[in-house]
Amino acid sequence: MYDVLVPVDTDEERAGHQAEYVASLPSATESVRATVLYVTPREEYSDGPRDFEEVDSAVAAADALDAAGVSLDRAAAVGTVSREIIDHADEIDADQIVMGGRKRSGVAKVLVGSSTQDVIYSTERPVVVTG
Template sequence: MVRVLLALDDDIPQAHAQTNAIEAMVDTATDAEVYILHVFRDNPEGASVHQVEAVREAKDRLETAGVTVELLEASGSPADEILAHAEEHDVDQICVGGRKRSPTGKALFGSVTQDVILGTHLPVLVCGSEDE
């Protein structure tokens, strides 16, 4: 079994790219479990992970592909929460999104992505947006 933590924000094209990558990966696995995590930076109105369209779409697509999916939510620092949930759920890999950068910025990942990569011993799959 392969267990993946799929960290999504509310960017739908980004979520599509990440979901495509996970679908391709689980095609070769005998069994797969994906934890979809959405981290709210600020959530004064008490929104739920179930209200995030990108999360709902990813969940539906992965379940259609035969993947067991569990939705997770947190509030606070995205990188810290991603790393904490990866450890808590004993995942084999973390999947995060990457943003298109300027020529100078291409040398560096976004701060959340970079913090996740540097903060774990696990493999980290970084996916660009479907629009890119």
């Protein structure tokens, strides 16, 4: 089984692109297991952790993968986003991490957000950045 971690934020369009990419992997329905992960950022934890089902983007990504016939798990965590993503990738021994990119100001963050950049620089696992 080829394990793919799909950490999503609250942007449904980005999460949709991530799900589309995973569903397009060769033999996705037979050999890919995706884990859709939503991390409640530590700074938002004062309102309490968000359950997976409360995050529309996470639900939409999971539903799209399910509809495409990809085996999947749903997960939620609380903490520093990039650290939780890396820890979860290690926990499931992910073969790949599929992040959603976004435009940011600043030269280093033109195509990716800070969490995506942190993950890319902090893991030895392959990281794919979708639109």
